[in-house]
Amino acid sequence: MRNTFIQTLTELAAQDPRIIFLTADLGYTVVEPFANRFPNRFFNVGVAEQNMIGMATGMAEAGYIPFVYSISNFACLRPYEFIRNGPVHHQLPVRIVGVGAGFDYGSAGITHYNLEDVGALRIQKGLKIIVPVDNEQTKTALLKTWNLPGPSYYRLGKGEKKQVPNLNGNFDLGQAQRISDGKDVVFICMGTISHEVIEATDALSNKGIFSSVVIVSSFNPSPEQDIVKILKDFPLAITVEDHYITGGLGSFVAEVVAENGLATQLVRCGIRGLVEETGSRAFMNDKYGISSQKLVKTAIDSLKKIGNAKPSHLYNSSYTQTV
Amino acid sequence: MENQSVISPYKIREIILDQSKRAHVGHIGSALSVTDILSVLYGSILKISDPDDPLRDRFILSKGHAALALYATFYLKGWLTKEQLDTYCANDSHLGVHPEHHLRGVDFSTGSLGQGLSIGVGSALAARLKKTSQRTFVLVSDAECNEGSVWEAAMVAAHQKLSNLIVIIDLNGQQALGYTKDVIDLNPMSKRWQSFGWDVHDVDGHSISQMTEVLSGLNTNSETPHVIVAHTTFGKGVSYMQNKIKWHYWPMSEEEYRTAKEDIAKLQITNSK
Known part of the structure; x- marks a missing residue:
């Protein structure tokens, strides 16, 4: 990168x-x-x-x-x-x-x-x-x-070489990019941690849980209207960022949810607490709940919590659009 | 001897006193300290045909708390109306205690000490890249040299051989809570800059003639940035303010204002003799 x-x-x-x-x-x-x-x-x-x-x-x-x-x-x-x-x-x-x-x-x-x-x-x-x-x-x-x-x-990102499927390099300042359209849960993510999200959504689909993935690639301007439009269709949204949960993507989405009176349950995945240890990127991501495995667990637990754990059958992995 | 500048330092001082009194604000001593420096710079040194001319010399008042002296100078240059000047520290004004770039004539907003010189280094480097003869002048306070960023900038300027960069240090020996020698002793200031690779000149910061001579004689096509260590008196011209810590922040009473005005009149008479 x-x-x-x-x-x-x-x-x-x-x-x-x-x-x-x-x-x-x-x-x-x-x-x-x-x-x-x-x-x-x-x-x-x-x-x-x-x-x-x-x-x-x-x-x-x-x-x-x-x-x-x-x-x-x-x-x-x-x-x-x-x-x-x-x-x-x-x-x-x-x-x-x-x-x-x-x-x-x-x-x-x-x-x-x-x-x-x-x-x-x-x-x-x-x-x-x-x-x-x-x-x-x-x-x-x-x-x-x-x-x-x-x-x-x-x-x-420092070393990430993977390409995000269905994105095709699209970028529009102030807009979000939706790269899949499962109906059970929407993941909203930014930057290279999105690759963990994509892995998680693949794993979830094998369990019959179908996700949408929305990439936020810019703030100021931020894609507020895009997020409002997307969240109206979801009972559960999970934000994922390799960043403290305060101030960044999760906070932005929380502001959008609150200011627009949306009913979506928001779960913010990111770094909580003071980081005191060190380790590989993969180790640290896992420890702080933003590895693909941890995201799968968070999604399942969150769906159970809101009583909406039934898989839908609307998954279409080739879907991409600028919302 | 003192008429080489077309901007009267006494008029600048009178405006500083009038406006500080009207607005009932402090930073008077700091403004009086740099008055003669600004008089020389804007009187005969800075090449600014128009404050909006992109090819003008740049000036950065890195010790932004002396902005009132700058506004007074702008007014005497004809860049500000009396109505604008009278908005000093008023609501909805661009003339605050620290200068704002939204005001015509102010190249960069300042007020947080230790930032102006870095901007000046970029400005001087840009002029060199563009192959223009523009120069950048940065006025810093002595206590501002407590900021590490000043020395970061000083190192890069010398390394890049920015001879079109001129720093003037207002060496008045005071800072907010005490005398610089008691807070962080920066002596010997000149040798410090010399050791950083700068061309150093010590001047009397209240001598119009001496400053004019030194500033107009600088070689801005050499390979060394220049620093003028201007030895000044905090509160210069007002007897009870000179070298008094209190007058960093204090506003004047009615009686103090009258005394100050008389003192400035006396200073002018003394200097004209």
């Missing part, structure tokens, strides 16, 4: 001299295609993320489109106030590129886990948050958003 992003950006930079790349000394074996092709527009500003955002603010005001790159936490939490007072307050086209979603950095531990970014940034007005789910969508999302006015944040 990182490589796809850099390749696409390098191609764009060939067309538009306003594109500048700043890294806070990260991106070994990833950023070189840009650095080698455009050495005069590539700046390693050192391990100093606050300054990197400040510099990007100054460059954007002068007419450039600076992309700033680091591990997600370092790119968006360390310089948070610089982001607030700089690109957000001035509504300048700074692009914050954060690598690593959820537990992507595995044994690197809590300092490298990215569990708060969407929550922290969703409250910044006009800061577009773009969360691609696979390589194809990464490319589409960048091509559709790189030149938009105002600031953006890209949350990129």
Whole structure:
């Protein structure tokens, strides 16, 4: 996903001299295609993320489109106030590129886990948050958003290579993508953890429980109307995110449910409590309830709880649409 | 000697006093500290044919709490009307205690210390990439150098050889809760910047002639960013405010206002002799 992003950006930079790349000394074996092709527009500003955002603010005001790159936490939490007072307050086209979603950095531990970014940034007005789910969508999302006015944040998964079936790389800012249409339960997910959801829905279908999967790939604008439309058909919705359950996707859907008076039962899957241990991405996802196996269990338990555990027969796995 | 600037620092000071009194707000001492610096910058140094000209020099008041001195300067430049100036700290105004970029003439909003220099580095780097002769000036306070981000920016500016970047430090020796030597002693300020690879000039921050000479003599096609360490007096010109911590936040009473106005008149007479 990182490589796809850099390749696409390098191609764009060939067309538009306003594109500048700043890294806070990260991106070994990833950023070189840009650095080698455009050495005069590539700046390693050192391990100093606050300054990197400040510099990007100054460059954007002068007419450039600076992309700033680091591990997600370092790119968006360390310089948070610089982001607030700089690109957000001035509504300048700074692009914050954060690598690593959820537990992507595995044994690197809590300092490298990215569990708060969407929550922290969703409250910044006009800061577009773009969360691609696979390589194809990464490319589409960048091509559709790189030149938009105002600031953006890209949350990129670190190593995920799987493609989401039926999505075909579709991306529309502010819209959700529905990739299946089972009638028993709807999963709403964002980013690369969606692959766990898809595995879970396959396993559920073998048990006679048929799911819909809805991918949310952007906030600010967020797909509120799409979610309202979808949730009206479901007694149960399960949000899945590799993020704390507060502030991110689950909170967004909860806001939609509450403000629109929807009757859907919402179950939020994400990180609860303080993360104190480390382990592989798969281990951590499982421990915190967002592995495919745990999601299957959550879905079955939740359906039982609402008294709607009977399987339907309306599953059509080839269904895809932009809702 | 003091008429090299076309913007009178005494008029700036009078406006600072008038508006602070009218709005009943503080930060007076900080504004009086940078008055002569702004007088020189906007009088003869900054190349700004129009505040909306994209090719203008950029100025960042990184110590945003001195914004009233900037508004007074804008008014004297003719960029603000008296009606606008009189909205200082009023409801629905763009003239708050800290400058907002929505106000014509303000390049960047500031107020959170330690952010202006990073923006200035980006601005100067952009000018170099565009191959323009634009320069970026950043006015920081001495206590602002407590912020680590100032030094992050200082390192990158030197590494990138941004000679079109000029920092002015308002070295008045005070901060909100005490004297800088008692809070975090930054002495020797000049040597610190020198060791970071900057071209350093110490000046009397109230000498129009000295600052004009140094600022107009900088080589902005060299390979070194410049820092002017302006030795200033907090509350300069108002006898009872000078070097007093209280006047970082305190507003004036009626009597204090009258005394302050008299003091500024005396300062002008003394300097003109």
